[in-house]
Amino acid sequence: MAEFRGWGGAALITGGSGGIGLALAREFARRGIDLVLVARSRENLRINAEKLAKAHGIRVEWREADLASLDGPAELVKALGEIDMTIDILVNNAAFGVHGGYLAQGPEREAEMTRLNVSAPVELTGRMLPGMMRRKRGLVLNVGSTAGFAPVPWLATYAATKAFLLSWTEALAQELKESGVRFSILCPGSTATNFHAVSGADKEGGRTGVFGEQTAEQVAEECMRGLDARKTVIVTGGFNKVHSTLASSLPRGVSAAMAYRVMRPKT
Numbered sequence: 001m002a003e004f005r006g007w008g009g010a011a012l013i014t015g016g017s018g019g020i021g022l023a024l025a026r027e028f029a030r031r032g033i034d035l036v037l038v039a040r041s042r043e044n045l046r047i048n049a050e051k052l053a054k055a056h057g058i059r060v061e062w063r064e065a066d067l068a069s070l071d072g073p074a075e076l077v078k079a080l081g082e083i084d085m086t087i088d089i090l091v092n093n094a095a096f097g098v099h100g101g102y103l104a105q106g107p108e109r110e111a112e113m114t115r116l117n118v119s120a121p122v123e124l125t126g127r128m129l130p131g132m133m134r135r136k137r138g139l140v141l142n143v144g145s146t147a148g149f150a151p152v153p154w155l156a157t158y159a160a161t162k163a164f165l166l167s168w169t170e171a172l173a174q175e176l177k178e179s180g181v182r183f184s185i186l187c188p189g190s191t192a193t194n195f196h197a198v199s200g201a202d203k204e205g206g207r208t209g210v211f212g213e214q215t216a217e218q219v220a221e222e223c224m225r226g227l228d229a230r231k232t233v234i235v236t237g238g239f240n241k242v243h244s245t246l247a248s249s250l251p252r253g254v255s256a257a258m259a260y261r262v263m264r265p266k267t
Helices: 002-007 019-030 042-056 072-080 107-135 156-175 195-199 216-228 238-249 252-263
Strands: 010-014 035-039 060-064 087-092 138-143 181-187 233-235
Touching (some): 002 087, 010 019, 019 035, 019 087, 019 138, 035 042, 042 060, 060 072, 087 107, 107 138, 107 181, 138 156, 138 216, 156 181, 181 216, 216 233, 233 238
Parallel strands (some): 010 035, 010 087, 035 060, 138 181, 181 233
């Protein structure tokens, strides 16, 4: 992490008002790295930005943005031009999932999910990366999930978006390995955030935390250790490491059939 401090730039964190995003913000703040927090929840952003700045003596800016909208990423980058901060670290964390049958969600909700979980990280990275490459330094940290290692019925679109991020991160890490810009993906399992409430997994059954869950703080701490070790894929939690390895090694049809039984909504 001393490497990142030496860059002198700031970390931009989407979905930075709570959960894993806020926990990562605290970890960067403890290391003296300035922050730009982005989310839709204006009041939470303001409160947490003030707390982090006061507690760690760093500069913390915040911007309200809806990255699921078609113009959201471009509008955010335009707004960043109003502040005099160099972004050396981009954390693509904002995402949501919906638990249940694919057709039950409606096409608008599924499309919104792919825009936030996939299109926004791709566009933000594409807009931020040229500056990082000119400076020959930078980090793009994507927040994935252990759900990205295999097909997950009843969480089909969400798992597919995380599978995209996993493949995309690994490919860019190799493609741009001589650019000075690092690429990593954080893959937590079930985490004690509001994800289950938002996704509907709590009321529908199929809660992904059947084998226990980590706190957002535990996930963030493991992420920092993984970054210090220069890992591209950072899976947090002992069980999750076993699960991701097993899910990747089994025939995909077998993994999908197992997930079908575990994740099936209650009737």
